[in-house]
Amino acid sequence: MDGFSTLKVNDDGDRLIVQLHRPEVRNAIDQTMVDELHAVCDLLEKQPRVLILAGSNGVFASGADIAQLRERRRDDALAGINSTLFARIARLPMPVIAALDGYALGGGAELAYAADFRIGTPSLKIGNPETGLGILAAAGATWRLRELVGEPLAKEILLAGRILGAEEALAARLITEIHEPDALLPAANALADRIGRQDPLAIRITKSVFHAPPEAHPVIDQLAQGILFESEAKFDRMQAFLDRKKK
Structure with a gap:
């Protein structure tokens, strides 16, 4: 995880903290x-842990690099440069927490939408101004955002260029917490601590089942539960619960 030029990476044992x-x-x-975020995914697919994504210098991500974006053509769009990465991040085995400060716009917002949890600061500005640049938000916003905030608000953001402030994002449940900038990463770590108190295998399987298509249920739920019913952690954790009840 050394040698990155666009990321700061801190390996904290049971979690990886990655700052853009x-x-x-x-x-x-x-x-x-x-490319560097793909390298992070390589590691987390081999060694599943919680990922905390954050920005730096008071900004999460202002969007895709417009200078590069302007030069991209049809074949670049069909390659799905950002959408492929964000889909991979969404599929990571363990939860992803996006800690959002300042701007989370365009591709930066779509990266945040791919996370399992989003928390922010009072200065957060999140949305998708792509149509103002003559393109669309093609890295997940057109379908993830509707799932996250509902169709009416998603259309305001995608079609009318509405940018949400922190309180608006909280009211829409696009983020779940607001913290001052110096408390943002501690709050993300506190959430990672809560996740860490759960059984890792149960977390991984629950995340996979959660994102399964509707037609896969309830069969996939039953098969997943069958796997967990045979795990040592299930017996150990339930026995510990029963032992506490006896005291």
Whole structure:
């Protein structure tokens, strides 16, 4: 995890804290950052842990790098440069927490939408201004945002360029907590601590089942439960619960 030029990575044992770091362009997502985030995914797919994604210098990510975006053509769009990465992040075995400060716009917002949890600061501005640049939000916003906030608000954001402040995002449940900037990462770590108190295998399987298509239920739920019913952690944790009840 050393040698990155667009990321600051802290391996904290049961979690990986990754800060986007291109301060000269407000952490705009360029090809190098995409490649480095793929390297992070490589590690987390092999060694599943919670991922905390954050920005730096008071900004999460101002969007995709417009200088690079302007030069991309049809074949680049069909390659799904950002959408492929964000889908991979959404599929990571363990939960992903996005800690959002300042701007989370365009591709930065779509990266946040791919996370399992989003928390923010009072200065948060989140939304998708892509249509103002003559393109669409093609890295997940057109379908993830509707799932997250509902169709009416999603259309305001995607079709009318509405940018949400922190309180609006909280009211829409797009984020679940607001913290001052110096408390943002501690809050993300506190959430990671709560996740860490659960059984890791149960977390991984629950996340997979949660994202399964509707037609896969209830069969996939029953098969997943069958796996967990045979795990040692299930017996150990339930026995510990029963022992506490006896006291």
